[in-house]
Amino acid sequence: MSRPELQAPPEIYYGDTEAKKYTANTRIQQIQADMTYRALELLNLPPDEPKFLLDIGAGSGLSGEILDDEGHIWVGVDIAPSMLEVALERDVQGDLFLQDIGQGFGFRPGSFDGAVSISVIQWLLNAETSHPTSSPPHRLTRFFTTLYAALRNPSRAVLQFYPTSDDQIQLITSIAQKAGFGGGVVVDYPNSKKARKVFLCLYVGGGGGQQVPKGLEGDVADENAVKFEKRRERERRREKSGKRKNVKAKDWILKKKELYRQRGKEDVPRDSKYTGRKRRTVF
Amino acid sequence: MVRLITHNLLACHVKGCTTNNFPLVFQDAQVEIHEAEFNEDFIRGFMPKIEWKALVDSARQLGDTSLPEEQPEMADDDFLKTLHHVLLEMHIEEGAMVCQNCGHVYPISNGIPNMLLAEHEIG
Numbered sequence: 006m007s008r009p010e011l012q013a014p015p016e017i018y019y020g021d022t023e024a025k026k027y028t029a030n031t032r033i034q035q036i037q038a039d040m041t042y043r044a045l046e047l048l049n050l051p052p053d054e055p056k057f058l059l060d061i062g063a064g065s066g067l068s069g070e071i072l073d074d075e076g077h078i079w080v081g082v083d084i085a086p087s088m089l090e091v092a093l094e095r096d097v098q099g100d101l102f103l104q105d106i107g108q109g110f111g112f113r114p115g116s117f118d119g120a121v122s123i124s125v126i127q128w129l130l131n132a133e134t135s136h137p138t139s140s141p142p143h144r145l146t147r148f149f150t151t152l153y154a155a156l157r158n159p160s161r162a163v164l165q166f167y168p169t170s171d172d173q174i175q176l177i178t179s180i181a182q183k184a185g186f187g188g189g190v191v192v193d194y195p196n197s198k199k200a201r202k203v204f205l206c207l208y209v210g211g212g213g214g215q216q217v218p219k220g221l222e223g224d225v226a227d228e229n230a231v232k233f234e235k236r237r238e239r240e241r242r243r244e245k246s247g248k249r250k251n252v253k254a255k256d257w258i259l260k261k262k263e264l265y266r267q268r269g270k271e272d273v274p275r276d277s278k279y280t281g282r283k284r285r286t287v288f
Numbered sequence: 289m290v291r292l293i294t295h296n297l298l299a300c301h302v303k304g305c306t307t308n309n310f311p312l313v314f315q316d317a318q319v320e321i322h323e324a325e326f327n328e329d330f331i332r333g334f335m336p337k338i339e340w341k342a343l344v345d346s347a348r349q350l351g352d353t354s355l356p357e358e359q360p361e362m363a364d365d366d367f368l369k370t371l372h373h374v375l376l377e378m379h380i381e382e383g384a385m386v387c388q389n390c391g392h393v394y395p396i397s398n399g400i401p402n403m404l405l406a407e408h409e410i411g
């Protein structure tokens with residue numbers, strides 16, 4: 006099968022069915038989580054300080070929920086309504102926007118302490134969306150210049166993506182440079198066909214560090230050990246955090262509601278992302 | 289969901305709309321309050337980014353008058369908690385944000401603002 010970005014525009018490819026399938030796939034969840042952790046590592050934020058981050062192409066929140074877990078406040082933008090809907094259902098904590106990143110951002114200068122983007126910007130190499138667009142280089146330019154402006158000085162943006170060729174990497178980095186970014190490309194596991202991952206590490210004003218970090222080496226067996234350790238860690242944290250306790254309460258409410266519905270009770274409130282949350286409505 | 293923390297950073301991004309394009313003004317906004325964990329370090333760290341007048345005006349549009357007209361020099365605990373509430377606990381679920389310069393309307397539905405532009409609006 007050809008790559009997703011060659012099959013249909015993103016907001017069509019990630020329709021209701023694919024958005025649900027994508028998000029429910031535990032292998033995808035693990036891969037996106039691992040890449041988000043790695044992107045955070047490359048962002049090189051000071052330890053244990055909650056920051057204000059941008060998740061570019063946030064989708065259904067698989068990357069964003071790692072930012073939640075790490076205590077950050079974040080904003081997510083995505084062009085696919087179905088992905089955003091799944092994000093709402095999954096109760097992710099970030100502010101979400103329906104936005105085509107190829108049209109650029111309107112955030113004030115210096116808004117974000119950093120940005121991540123996981124498995125997204127290869128889509129910008131294809132002009133096609135069902136919204137008005139211009140050529141890929143124009144869209145990339147718009148994207149990188151407005152992103153550069155939205156980041157504070159110094160800071161970093163780390164964008165993992167799937168290039169099909171070195172020419173594509175070249176095109177993307179040269180446009181990012183013209184937009185003002187320093188930095189470069191980090192390739193993890195360059196010799197492994199499966200584990201190889203490309204991260205564009207972009208710096209605003211030196212990025213709070215000098216050299217572009219080295220890619221990870223080693224074999225996939227090592228890597229898997231790390232993965233499992235990280236996942237266990239994440240699950241432990243979730244169990245500890247109050248958020249997960251709420252989810253338990255929410256599960257309980259959902260089950261009750263389901264039960265009432267089965268018993269034919271009418272007027273059971275519909276389930277929403279706010280089910281089971283404390284609520285006060287203004288107005 | 290969209291909250292004032294993000295709204296306070298958001299200007300209109302329509303082509304050529306570069307002056308008087310901030311803040312976007314709320315229209316027919318429906319607000320829900322959802323408690324969020326208070327993190328003093330985060331709020332303190334975020335304070336320098338705030339456009340104070342825009343925040344005060346926007347909160348008032350949404351019916352919240354708890355913020356002082358002038359940003360206080362000293363941020364005590366009470367003030368930080370008020371700020372936390374305004375920035376992170378008020379969710380605008382429905383309505384729209386309107387640019388005072390070019391008139392572009394960004395509709396909000398299910399808490400998600402639609403930032404997509406028409407062809408002639410793309411920079």
Ligand SMILES: C[S@@+](CC[C@H](N)C(=O)[O-])C[C@H]1O[C@@H](n2cnc3c(N)ncnc32)[C@H](O)[C@@H]1O
Nearest residue numbers: 015037062064067068083084085105106123128
């Ligand atoms: C593979 S998913 C990744 C989602 C999320 N970052 C994750 O790690 O699960 C790629 C996402 O990029 C989004 N995307 C593609 N082109 C986009 C564009 N021009 N503007 C905004 N989002 C876009 C798609 O809608 C999709 O949700």
Ligand SMILES: [Zn+2]
Nearest residue numbers: 300305387390
């Ligand atoms: Zn405007």
